[in-house]
Amino acid sequence: MTQQGLSWLASYPKSGNTWFRVVLSAYLDGGESEVDLNALQTGMIGSSRLWVDDVAGFDTADLTPAEIERLRPHVYRWSALHDGMGGYHKIHDAYLYNDAGEPIVDPVATSGAVYLLRNPLDVAPSFAAHLGVDIDRAIKLMSSPNASLSRNDKGLNPQMMQRMGTWSSHVESWVDATEIACHVLRYEDMHATPQQSFAAAFAALGLTVDHEKLARAISLAAFDKLSHQEKSGGFRERPSKAKQFFRSGQMGGWRKSLTTDQVVRIVADHGAVMKRFGYLDAHGEPV
Amino acid sequence: MPTLYQAYGLTISSEIDLPELPQLSGLAQPADLSITRDPTLTSAPTGDEWVQLSPYAWTTPTAFMLFVPDVAWFLIEGGRTIRVAPIGGIDMASVRVFLLGSAIGALLFQRGFLVLHGNAVDMGDACMLCLGVSGAGKSTLAAAFSARGYNVLADDVVAVNADGQALPGIPRIKIWRDAAERLALSTGSLDRIRPQMEKFNLPLPKTLVSAPRPVKWVFLLGKHEKPDFELTHLNGIARFGPLMANTYRRRFMEGMDLNADHLAQCGRFAGLVHMAQVRRPDAGFDIDGLVDLLLEDMSKVPVA
Known part of the structure; x- marks a missing residue:
């Protein structure tokens, strides 16, 4: 880990990453003016093809997924150590190694990481809407060791392929990573105790926290404001298959949107990690 | 015998087959660009004149070196020569992708084009x-x-x-x-x-x-x-x-x-x-x- 370098905002999709970035963007901007969803200034996404193409000097569009994964740690290291790049970059890849045995998220390039975590019972319906698939399909993807984002062998996706694995293995890959220090932030805590939760995460990212400014930033990033802004001006990060990026943002919505069978399956797939992070009680029941 | 080709207004003499390019039958003058194989290119350049631009690219005022891992090394000099060292048993189609992409791009910069x-x-x-x-x-x-x-x-x-x-x-x-x-x-x-x-x-x-x-x-x-x-x-x-x-x-x-x-x-x-x-x-x-x-x-x- 390096003092100056890249900070990662890591999460499984639909776990509060964008909300976190909006608050961070508003905070870095002084917490004074309305947030422009389509001009978040926090950083890039780790899977950006432009980023790797620019630094490598040749096109990832002409490389296989395994070849691209071999470049990525070196590109991040170059950006951090030689291009003086800092910033807070979203990433949906699990914390994994390439076939040369190197962590794709290069620890030398990394100055900090926050892992955003959300109850998988709430992730499933949101992820389904995000992908434009039914909830059963989303549950299956969340339990698939080979799940990935932006995989397209027949064409070009603006983003490079991101290996995610299962929801559980995604969580554990980051929070148990030995090469980097990762601050874990639960979506539910961002809701319940926003000031305290964001402050702790910002501090973990090396920011000096000004509580008044943070309070203003949190207020500017209220969910209904973001949802309203998306409805009026669109959101460039909305996947084409999703009707709306900012759907409900609620906690516990699963009680209405999931069937009993779906709840049972998610708990069977992810019980151990759910318990570890307080999403199941001592009896294994969802809280 | 190298084969003669034409691209970007340049006549090209190449030891590497370039089936993507139109061939020329003969030239009255030396080719504008010479593409040769050079197996001695196996590592990053050394010397004070070289500036590293990325994990895979180096330059001097007149030369440019590009490394595509597991594919090839390319040394582009003076807007006139490209030396290529394919790595291991890499197929030549893969080498040509980067030769006719980033390597030729660097050469065109050296020749002063936008x-x-x-x-x-x-x-x-x-x-x-x-x-x-x-x-x-x-x-x-x-x-x-x-x-x-x-x-x-x-x-x-x-x-x-x-x-x-x-x-x-x-x-x-x-x-x-x-x-x-x-x-x-x-x-x-x-x-x-x-x-x-x-x-x-x-x-x-x-x-x-x-x-x-x-x-x-x-x-x-x-x-x-x-x-x-x-x-x-x-x-x-x-x-x-x-x-x-x-x-x-x-x-x-x-x-x-x-x-x-x-x-x-x-x-x-x-x-x-x-x-x-x-x-x-x-x-x-x-x-x-x-x-x-x-x-x-x-x-x-x-x-x-």
Whole structure:
């Protein structure tokens, strides 16, 4: 880990990453003016093809997924150590190694990481809407060791392929990573105790926290404001298959949107990690 | 015996077979560019004159070195030679992808061209450029123009000379399987650009167009969330930024200390062309509709 370098905002999709970035963007901007969803200034996404193409000097569009994964740690290291790049970059890849045995998220390039975590019972319906698939399909993807984002062998996706694995293995890959220090932030805590939760995460990212400014930033990033802004001006990060990026943002919505069978399956797939992070009680029941 | 070829207005003598390029039968003078194999290139260059630009690229005032891991080393010197060292048992199609891409791009910078990321389509007495990031749909658009009978002068790497003319580049389009399917092109008889990829070389007629074509129109292709195409003309200084942003391998150009020349080139070129930003729907766009839109726009600004 390096003092100056890249900070990662890591999460499984639909776990509060964008909300976190909006608050961070508003905070870095002084917490004074309305947030422009389509001009978040926090950083890039780790899977950006432009980023790797620019630094490598040749096109990832002409490389296989395994070849691209071999470049990525070196590109991040170059950006951090030689291009003086800092910033807070979203990433949906699990914390994994390439076939040369190197962590794709290069620890030398990394100055900090926050892992955003959300109850998988709430992730499933949101992820389904995000992908434009039914909830059963989303549950299956969340339990698939080979799940990935932006995989397209027949064409070009603006983003490079991101290996995610299962929801559980995604969580554990980051929070148990030995090469980097990762601050874990639960979506539910961002809701319940926003000031305290964001402050702790910002501090973990090396920011000096000004509580008044943070309070203003949190207020500017209220969910209904973001949802309203998306409805009026669109959101460039909305996947084409999703009707709306900012759907409900609620906690516990699963009680209405999931069937009993779906709840049972998610708990069977992810019980151990759910318990570890307080999403199941001592009896294994969802809280 | 090296084989003789032609691309970007240069005569080329190459020890590496380049089936993508039109061949020449003989030359009265030494070739402008010599491509040779050099197995001694096996590591990063050393010496104070070398500046490292990235994990994989190094430059001096007159030389440029590129390393594509597991594929090849390339040493490009003086705008006249490219030495290539394929790595291990790599297939030559893979080597050619980067030789005819980044390596030739570096050579074109060394020769003083304005090098842009996009393609050039001949419209008769003048040509249009389509610029944009990877994934914007440039190659699909070029293939659609080609299917309508237009001559595609260059795909991916466009070299523009001091008079604002685009040079005929490599007569092929690199096209993904899904784009080919959208255009109802059969990939059955096409060669893959690399054996393990679903991306193909779509050959274009090797008509030996050696004359540069004045660039009259530049379209900046992008995407948006809306369901329709949107075309916005750019005037004056607004044309400058997109040329900088769509410079091919800007990192190379800046590292080669060509910034001042490049700024001047972009400024001059911006004054010579009509430019429009074209946004297409993020998914499922009508490629024929886009060709029609650009043709209609160009017809409003006829060649003088």
